[in-house]
Amino acid sequence: MSPIVLIDMGNDITQAQRIMVQRRPELQFCRPGDPEAQHAEVAICWTPPPGSLGALPMLKLVHSVGAGADPIIREPSRPATLAVCRIVDPGHCQGMLEYVLWGVLHYHRQFDQILANHQRQHWQRLAQKPAQQTRVGVMGLGQLGKAAAVQLARLGFHTRGWARSAQQIDGVQTFAGSQLPAFLEGLDILVCLLPLTEHTRGILCAETFAQLAPGAVVINCGRGAHLRSADLQHALASGQLRAALLDVFETEPLAPDHSLWQTPGVTVTPHIASSASFEVIAEQILANIDRLEAGLPLLNTVDSQLGY
Numbered sequence: 001m002s003p004i005v006l007i008d009m010g011n012d013i014t015q016a017q018r019i020m021v022q023r024r025p026e027l028q029f030c031r032p033g034d035p036e037a038q039h040a041e042v043a044i045c046w047t048p049p050p051g052s053l054g055a056l057p058m059l060k061l062v063h064s065v066g067a068g069a070d071p072i073i074r075e076p077s078r079p080a081t082l083a084v085c086r087i088v089d090p091g092h093c094q095g096m097l098e099y100v101l102w103g104v105l106h107y108h109r110q111f112d113q114i115l116a117n118h119q120r121q122h123w124q125r126l127a128q129k130p131a132q133q134t135r136v137g138v139m140g141l142g143q144l145g146k147a148a149a150v151q152l153a154r155l156g157f158h159t160r161g162w163a164r165s166a167q168q169i170d171g172v173q174t175f176a177g178s179q180l181p182a183f184l185e186g187l188d189i190l191v192c193l194l195p196l197t198e199h200t201r202g203i204l205c206a207e208t209f210a211q212l213a214p215g216a217v218v219i220n221c222g223r224g225a226h227l228r229s230a231d232l233q234h235a236l237a238s239g240q241l242r243a244a245l246l247d248v249f250e251t252e253p254l255a256p257d258h259s260l261w262q263t264p265g266v267t268v269t270p271h272i273a274s275s276a277s278f279e280v281i282a283e284q285i286l287a288n289i290d291r292l293e294a295g296l297p298l299l300n301t302v303d304s305q306l307g308y
Contacts, residue, residue, distance in 0.1 A: 003028040005037045007045035007052055012065040013018045019282035047071040053078040061292050069302045070256055084302040085288050087276045093147050095191045095274030100148040102277050103245045104189055108134050127261040131156035137187040140194035141167050184211040196223035206231040221273040224249035237267045247273045
């Protein structure tokens with residue numbers, strides 16, 4: 001087969017390439033500037049530079065190394081008919097569930113304030129609030145969001161869920177579409193697990209924060225572009241928000257001089273809420289390479305219009 005072009009070399013791509021070579025020694029890899037890249041039918045990447053996909057005329061498939069493919073979809077030179085696939089790891093749901101539960105419990109049990117008291121060597125027994133008195137909302141009810149909402153409800157939290165289309169989930173009060181204001185009203189903790197679309201970009205904004213309970217918490221492990229950072233910082237400074245746990249950012253890694261690092265109330269985690277193993281990444285890319293060669297439907301394709 002033709003060479004496979006590796007567009008943006010990061011740790012995930014390097015490790016996946018190593019495993020792919022071990023399993024298929026006959027595979028050949030190249031970089032975009034190599035002459036053989038002009039014959040490549042498959043590209044592997046996460047954040048392709050502008051113009052990089054359009055410069056490879058023989059491409060038939062661009063494979064993301066992550067569960068999302070937003071940077072690929074947004075690459076302006078990408079032909080509209082070019083197939084895009086993403087990674088779907090059965091273990092991804094468990095990792096995300098652990099992250100969300102940790103975040104919700106961290107703020108529900110006021111560990112942020114306890115840790116701040118520790119730094120001041122201040123002993124204070126804070127009042128403990130029953131789970132059923134904490135209103136938690138999950139934005140996005142796909143596989144990950146639904147699993148999170150179900151587990152939060154099982155722990156006794158007053159749990160709401162909101163998605164583009166109506167759903168029914170046992171123990172969860174669900175909302176859809178235009179019912180967003182009713183979903184947001186008075187939430188104590190808002191968890192974003194939405195896909196990134198033209199309708200969800202910037203959804204974590206001043207208007208959204210104003211509808212939450214005073215002193216609410218925002219947890220974003222959806223996409224970085226869901227958040228308007230300036231609005232978040234203003235809401236934290238005014239006291240409308242108490243804290244924010246952020247795992248995703250428009251540009252990653254987050255620059256050392258970015259103001260979010262120093263914003264009181266913000267906790268930054270380096271996109272570690274959940275990720276596929278390198279073995280899973282390699283196996284799924286190899287499977288789609290085989291399917292492309294055999295003329296079979298590809299696995300885990302991304303709808304460019306929906307963004308997922």
